[in-house]
Amino acid sequence: MLRLNGVNENLQIRIETCLRGADSPEKVSQALLALFPDFPIPREFEIPQLGSASNINWVAESISLETFLKQLHEQRILDTALDSMSANLVENQTEFRLSRQAAIVGKVAFPLPNEQPLGGVITVTLQGVHISDWLVAATWHKGRDAIPRGIADENAMGSDGDAVTWI
DSSP states (O other), X not given: OOOOOSTXXXXXXXXXXXXXXXXXXXXXXXXXXXXXXXXXXXXOOOXXXXXXXXXXXXXXXXXXXXXXXXHHHHHXXXXXXXXXXXXXXXXXXXXXXXXXXXXXXXXXXXXXTTOOOTTOEEEEEEEOTTHHHHHHHHTOOGGGGTSOOOTTOTTSOOTTSOOOOOO
C-alpha cells in the first residue's frame, strides 16, 4: 500500500504549538515527537516558574507526516480525519488542530471547532496545488470501495462533530 508523508509531494507543511502559562516544555515536546518525530525541539527552553509564565511558539516546516498518518490508519479514524483535515479547506490550503493531550500517548484527536482542549493543541497547516486530492489519498481505506467518500460529501460529519447517518 502506498504511504504518503507530505514531504517531497509538493506540499508545504507547517506545524506549530504555543506554550502558554504553566505548559510543561517536556510534556509538549513529548506530544509533538509522538506524532511528528522530526520536529526540531529547541535545545534550551525555560521551565515555567511561579510568577513567570510561558509564552512561546514552537514552529517547524517541512516536517514528515508519516507517523501522524500511520496513527490515523492504525486508529481507524480515516473518515473522521478526512472530515477534520478538510473542514477549513480554502482553495489550496487547509489548517487543522490536534489535541496535545492525546498526542502525548501517540493518539490522534481532532478538537471540535471553538474548543480549547485541556493540554493545548498542535496546529497543522498544509498547502499545495492538489491538497484536496492529497487529503483523500492520505486517508484512503478499502471501505471506500463500497462507500466512496469525498471532501464535504453527504457522508461528512456535521459541523458539531456528530456523525451524519445516511441510507
